[in-house]
Amino acid sequence: ETGVTQSPTHLIKTRGQQVTLRCSSQSGHNTVSWYQQALGQGPQFIFQYYREEENGRGNFPPRFSGLQFPNYSSELNVNALELDDSALYLCASSGGQGMYGYTFGSGTRLTVV
């Protein structure tokens, strides 16, 4: 059984650029969620994908967007990067619609300079 894998592990971007983060969900999981974790804070929900459709969104602007593919892998895209976007981005997958918990990836550390 494979876990959740995220790429890249670290990334440095310049303000105003665009970034794409990738996530492969755990085998058998059809739901993928993305979270942003700023330094010293708990993870904050960005959005969730179920069967390739966005299903739930947190308090993040439209420049945060995503995709889920038929194999349940997912991408997080952030346009017009701002300094405050610097954070750890976590991907989590779940089966059972999340009732039994989520499996998290190791995250992508994004630094915007």
Add this chain to the structure above:
Amino acid sequence: AQRVTQPEKLLSVFKGAPVELKCNYSYSGSPELFWYVQYSRQRLQLLLRHISRESIKGFTADLNKGETSFHLKKPFAQEEDSAMYYCALRRADRGSTLGRLYFGRGTQLTVWP
């Protein structure tokens, strides 16, 4: 609105001492609560979920709806328990059985030898 509060950012105990990590929540619906743990240089992983009423690694947590609490307890702390602990509440989105997690800011537990 839902909120998860972990009042202690840092908690230190000696090996063999009891430990309690506090978690309070506010949520108008029926809560589903989890504890996640992150050991040094490892990914976030599920420790407990309240629906299972289980004990993992000697930890237990009881949902107290009257006090809106879900404190994590262990009678005899071990050095390997040192980690960051996050309390999380799962809220189902309206019209959906899918949900999202709301995390507290976390408590860093240090167990001294």
